Amino acid sequence: MTVMLPFQRLPLARFLRPASVAVIGDDPAAAVVLASLRAGGFAGPIHAAATPDDLPETPDLAVVATPAPPESLLAGLAARGTPAAILTGPAPVAPGPRPRFLGGHALGVIAPAQRLNASLVAAMPKPGPLALVGQSRGFARAVLDHAAAHGLGFRAVIGLGRNDDLGFTDALDWLSRDPGTSAILLEVSRIKNRRGFLSAARAAARGRAVVAIRTAPDAAEPPDLPEDAVFAAALRRAGILCVEGLDPMLAALSTLTRAGPLRGERIAVVSGTRALAALAGRALSAQGIALPPPPAAAAEALGLLVPPGNARANPLIIADDAPPNRLAEVAAALAGLPGAADAVIAVHVPDPDAGGVASPAAEALATASAMPRRVPLLAVWPGESGADRRRLDEAGIPAFPTPERAAAAAALLVEHRRAREAARELPPRTVLAATPDRESARRVIAGVRRAGRLTLTEDEAFAVLAAYGIPTVPSRVARDPASAGAAAAALGFPCVLKIRSPDLPHKTAVGGVALDLDTETAVRAAAEAMAARVARRAPEARLAGFLVQRQVGRRDGQEIAIRLGRDRMFGAAIGFGLGGTASAVLGDQAVGLPPLNLALAGELIGRSRVAALLGGYRDRPAVDRAALAEVLARISQLAVDWPEIAALDVNPLMAGPSGVMAVDAWIALDPAPVSGTAHLAIAPYPAELEESVRLLDGRTVTLRPIRPEDAEAHAAFFAKLSPEDVRRRFFAPIAALSAEQIARMTQIDYDREMAFIATAPGPDGVAETLGVVRIVREAAEPSGEFAVVVRSDLKWLGLGKLLMEKAIGWARAQGLRAITGEVLAENRPMLRFVEKLGFTLARHPDDPELLTARLEL
Numbered sequence: 004m005t006v007m008l009p010f011q012r013l014p015l016a017r018f019l020r021p022a023s024v025a026v027i028g029d030d031p032a033a034a035v036v037l038a039s040l041r042a043g044g045f046a047g048p049i050h051a052a053a054t055p056d057d058l059p060e061t062p063d064l065a066v067v068a069t070p071a072p073p074e075s076l077l078a079g080l081a082a083r084g085t086p087a088a089i090l091t092g093p094a095p096v097a098p099g100p101r102p103r104f105l106g107g108h109a110l111g112v113i114a115p116a117q118r119l120n121a122s123l124v125a126a127m128p129k130p131g132p133l134a135l136v137g138q139s140r141g142f143a144r145a146v147l148d149h150a151a152a153h154g155l156g157f158r159a160v161i162g163l164g165r166n167d168d169l170g171f172t173d174a175l176d177w178l179s180r181d182p183g184t185s186a187i188l189l190e191v192s193r194i195k196n197r198r199g200f201l202s203a204a205r206a207a208a209r210g211r212a213v214v215a216i217r218t219a220p221d222a223a224e225p226p227d228l229p230e231d232a233v234f235a236a237a238l239r240r241a242g243i244l245c246v247e248g249l250d251p252m253l254a255a256l257s258t259l260t261r262a263g264p265l266r267g268e269r270i271a272v273v274s275g276t277r278a279l280a281a282l283a284g285r286a287l288s289a290q291g292i293a294l295p296p297p298p299a300a301a302a303e304a305l306g307l308l309v310p311p312g313n314a315r316a317n318p319l320i321i322a323d324d325a326p327p328n329r330l331a332e333v334a335a336a337l338a339g340l341p342g343a344a345d346a347v348i349a350v351h352v353p354d355p356d357a358g359g360v361a362s363p364a365a366e367a368l369a370t371a372s373a374m375p376r377r378v379p380l381l382a383v384w385p386g387e388s389g390a391d392r393r394r395l396d397e398a399g400i401p402a403f404p405t406p407e408r409a410a411a412a413a414a415l416l417v418e419h420r421r422a423r424e425a426a427r428e429l430p431p432r433t434v435l436a437a438t439p440d441r442e443s444a445r446r447v448i449a450g451v452r453r454a455g456r457l458t459l460t461e462d463e464a465f466a467v468l469a470a471y472g473i474p475t476v477p478s479r480v481a482r483d484p485a486s487a488g489a490a491a492a493a494l495g496f497p498c499v500l501k502i503r504s505p506d507l508p509h510k511t512a513v514g515g516v517a518l519d520l521d522t523e524t525a526v527r528a529a530a531e532a533m534a535a536r537v538a539r540r541a542p543e544a545r546l547a548g549f550l551v552q553r554q555v556g557r558r559d560g561q562e563i564a565i566r567l568g569r570d571r572m573f574g575a576a577i578g579f580g581l582g583g584t585a586s587a588v589l590g591d592q593a594v595g596l597p598p599l600n601l602a603l604a605g606e607l608i609g610r611s612r613v614a615a616l617l618g619g620y621r622d623r624p625a626v627d628r629a630a631l632a633e634v635l636a637r638i639s640q641l642a643v644d645w646p647e648i649a650a651l652d653v654n655p656l657m658a659g660p661s662g663v664m665a666v667d668a669w670i671a672l673d674p675a676p677v678s679g680t681a682h683l684a685i686a687p688y689p690a691e692l693e694e695s696v697r698l699l700d701g702r703t704v705t706l707r708p709i710r711p712e713d714a715e716a717h718a719a720f721f722a723k724l725s726p727e728d729v730r731r732r733f734f735a736p737i738a739a740l741s742a743e744q745i746a747r748m749t750q751i752d753y754d755r756e757m758a759f760i761a762t763a764p765g766p767d768g769v770a771e772t773l774g775v776v777r778i779v780r781e782a783a784e785p786s787g788e789f790a791v792v793v794r795s796d797l798k799w800l801g802l803g804k805l806l807m808e809k810a811i812g813w814a815r816a817q818g819l820r821a822i823t824g825e826v827l828a829e830n831r832p833m834l835r836f837v838e839k840l841g842f843t844l845a846r847h848p849d850d851p852e853l854l855t856a857r858l859e860l
Contacts, residue, residue, distance in 0.1 A: 014103055014169055015177040017087035019114045019159055021063035024121055025050040025085075027076055032091040033068035035123050036111060043113075043120035043127045055079030065102070066111065066121055068092060077101035089121060094167040105169055110140045110162020116183070122162060131156015132183060133260055136174045137190030138163050139218055142249075146188065149253045154396040155260060158184045170195055175203035179210070186260045188252065189215040189243075191234070197573050197684040201241050202752045208242035208426065209747065212264070212419060214255040216246050219572070227568020227650055228578045232594040237573045237684055240596055242426025244419040250408075251415065257401040258412040262346070262379030265420040269295050270413050271344035272318035273333045274383075275325065275352045279406060280318035283350050283383060286410030292417060294318065301343035308333050318350075328367035335371035338378050346379045346416060348409050353386035361394035369398035379416065383409045426746075430602030432712045432769075435636045441644060443470040448645070448672065451505075457672045458505040461550055464668035468653070471637045475665045481549040484530035488523040490551040496521040497554045500529050501667075502537050506544040508652060508669040511584055513540040518554065526551065555657050555666055561616055561626050562655035563663075565635065566592075567642050569649055573684040575642045579635060581613040582655035597639040598687040600711060604635035617658070624660040631658055646682040647673045686753040692813070698800040702763065704773060706809050709758040711750045713772065716762070718745055720772035725795040731830050732792045748777075755780060756787075759809045761802055773797055776806040778814055778822060785820040807840055815860050823857045 081100035090106030111122030274280035306314040481487035502515035562582035580591035593611035619625035693707040765771040774793035847853035
């Protein structure tokens with residue numbers, strides 16, 4: 004059961020569905036917006052005035068166009084009851100009454116289907132399924148110009164400007180509920196609410212293609228982790244495709260809206276010339292896309308259209324003397340034959356200009372695209388024939404002037420598919436059983452603060468890592484060269500000597516590391532030389548003796564670097580890549596956002612360049628990837644638990660066939676202690692809500708929030724529901740839940756909804772799900788909607804009551820004012836159950852077979 008608020012109750016309702024519009028102010032932008040409104044054909048009243056007091060009536064939407072601070076104008080609109088305003092100039096800086104607003108420096112809004120153009124864009128786009136949400140006026144104009152040239156239409160354009168009030172979360176909440184929106188383009192420079200943004204983005208991406216681009220300027224100082232990589236990682240968690248430039252965004256605009264999603268990653272190329280076919284194949288290979296040959300059954304059918312020797316090839320070459328429609332026939336066959344391809348690129352040989360009329364080849368391909376086909380169809384159409392391009396645009400075929408651009412577009416389709424698949428992938432039920440020693444970590448951090456420091460020495464960082472179960476190399480602290488020699492003798496040779504300082508995260512840069520020391524005398528001599536060398540090269544560094552470590556053999560190990568840092572937009576982020584002193588130069592840094600479970604940690608490892616080395620090569624053995632994933636999950640938990648850790652480096656982490664070991668580590672703290680989870684863009688698993696309860700038969704069960712690893716158990720739970728219980732829960736007969744439905748139910752956003760499950764060990768000792776209660780809340784509403792179901796063979800044991808009481812307690816703690824649910828009027832046991840819990844019942848206003856249960860909180 005999912006809450007779907009009517010449009011009129013969402014914050015953007017009066018912006019995109021106003022009954023009347025007024026333009027307020029004397030800035031030149033006022034004339035532009037007024038002209039746009041009138042030219043667009045808006046059907047409601049349009050007023051222009053210098054101040055709100057001059058208006059003949061109260062408008063639903065006001066566009067405030069003034070270069071001056073708008074506080075007084077907004078206060079006047081608020082006094083009149085205007086609910087919505089667009090600020091083309093600055094945003095207010097002083098408190099006071101005001102409507103909800105877009106801006107400052109907003110482009111405005113366009114809703115072509117409503118003939119509404121309350122923006123600084125003169126030309127109204129044609130209606131269509133696209134939505135554009137962004138902050139830059141110039142970027143929006145570039146996208147709209149491209150769309151107009153290619154016949155693409157829009158459902159909504161929402162220019163947020165600086166999004167000082169309403170922002171991306173509100174826009175995405177609206178678009179995710181709009182059945183007329185099939186694809187969303189996001190241009191992001193600044194977000195206010197990282198968690199709300201990702202939450203809304205994930206909801207939107209479940210049913211729509213969403214493409215995003217970051218246009219924020221780079222940080223003045225080098226960031227902890229590459230900002231573009233963090234942005235892409237954040238959006239990947241939401242199932243959104245990220246692009247890195249205007250060209251890829253425009254390609255996505257043309258491709259995703261017309262081609263549709265891929266079912267797989269097999270790309271087929273058909274061409275009338277070997278040269279262009281070879282360029283297309285090379286471009287696809289450069290994008291990491293393989294070109295498998297058609298299967299035998301498809302090749303047999305294709306052999307009727309191409310030379311017999313070409314039917315099993317990819318690219319597939321048609322005969323030189325083939326008629327103009329042959330390219331279209333072969334492309335349509337590839338697109339329609341089961342198993343032949345997941346997308347088809349038709350490469351055309353340029354024709355002489357036909358004088359403004361589409362060529363026979365373009366006409367044939369456009370006609371063929373209307374035939375039933377299973378996969379997207381793209382075209383490479385070199386030359387200057389605008390008529391051909393227009394005809395293909397009309398037919399919904401993305402056409403590109405070069406094979407390279409078509410290959411890049413195909414790569415976007417593949418990346419979009421991977422992003423959506425990753426967002427709904429069902430992880431294994433394995434959960435890392437981590438019980439960190441948080442008290443030990445707290446003592447170390449508190450001691451560092453008492454000492455007046457914000458950085459930890461390496462041994463202190465090791466102590467924090469060890470508290471979270473991360474193996475560290477055996478080490479001893481030494482005050483002076485003599486004690487360093489004694490420590491080395493106790494640890495065993497060969498050993499490593501390091502300078503001990505909270506101010507030197509890169510000790511090798513100042514000569515603060517000595518390797519291969521195999522005698523006590525060598526250690527003492529190295530310590531004396533090191534102290535003098537570091538004091539000379541880093542006179543400002545605080546020195547606190549030495550750290551002696553047992554030397555870890557690098558023969559069978561791979562050096563890994565793991566970094567925890569902070570991003571301006573998305574907060575805490577984790578980098579993974581090649582380790583060692585050259586890691587910063589080589590730039591291998593895959594990025595993910597905490598919290599990470601084992602599945603997400605494994606996916607992060609797989610996106611790094613060093614992943615290619617982890618399987619072993621030549622005489623190097625394979626690395627224990629499970630141990631690497633576990634370390635990432637433990638560092639993720641460290642990031643969740645300690646928001647005051649501003650940065651953490653583990654480099655190198657030695658990874659080998661028998662496990663991993665941290666060899667060097669460094670941690671920096673925020674200047675002031677902080678708590679909570681505001682540093683996380685994704686809400687962590689609320690483990691504090693777990694509890695044990697007893698059923699009426701004496702059995703003890705666990706009530707806890709659901710998590711992604713419950714997917715397999717949730718499918719098994721559904722299978723044990725009777726058909727009647729399924730019908731009463733979902734209001735329809737359902738034989739089984741799809742993988743996407745299970746992902747939606749188990750991969751929840753704890754900021755937007757909660758699902759508590761009851762679990763207990765089954766006959767085989769593996770935990771099984773016994774019941775579930777779910778509450779979906781809405782940011783725009785102070786209430787939530789509930790649904791509850793208990794396994795059909797476990798009724799009358801009090802489990803449903805325990806689950807509902809757990810959910811009601813959570814709703815109260817969240818500040819909800821009420822929870823509601825829909826119940827079939829025939830479901831008398833459920834009606835009696837909710838009445839005993841204090842719910843009131845009322846007839847559903849739209850469905851006589853339903854009752855609405857409501858509990859005031």
